[in-house]
Amino acid sequence: MNEIDAVKAFKNGDKKAFKYLFELYYDRLVAYIVTYTHDKMSSEDIVQQAFVNLWKDRGKLDEIRSPKNYLYAIAYNRYIDSVTKEKRKTKLFDVVYERALRDRIEEDREVLDKRIEKMNSIISTLPPRCQEILKMNKVQGFRYKDIAETLGISVKTVESQMGIAFKKIRKAFEDDKLILLLLRNVTM
Structure with a gap:
């Protein structure tokens, strides 16, 4: 089976053709994404998600072209999505941390005010x-x-x-x- 034959069969839902494309491009895509993430495990997750997307959108494939460029584009877009998601998550954690810190300062201030009030009462x-x-x-x-x-x-x-x-x-x-x-x- 060659790439073009695999694409034709894959478009019709052939799982063997999908496996052929997966085995042909998986390691290359992981190596490509690692150049961005510098983390093999997260790169593997991204590439696996790219193949899930490829399966869902197999009808978009051009039967006379190699899916190489399409797969690389999907994998890169999944990488960008993961970075964006991570930034949102980090920003959310920063906001939650800041609120918790502010609440703690206010609580500490209330406790301190009570201590001062009690101290003044004792001194009097x-x-x-x-x-x-x-x-x-x-x-x-x-x-x-x-x-x-x-x-x-x-x-x-x-x-x-x-x-x-x-x-x-x-x-x-x-x-x-x-x-x-x-x-x-x-x-x-």
């Missing part, structure tokens, strides 16, 4: 002198020695007041591991 229950010392250290950045000099108290008193503040904050946040970790690092 501290004795006034303890609140003042805590704010001077954590908000204004004063060192214990500077706080002691400014308020006319001993460094030990500042340490004691900070200890009271941290104990109360730790107790209120004992179920919140992040705050406890931060407090542990701050007091060291």
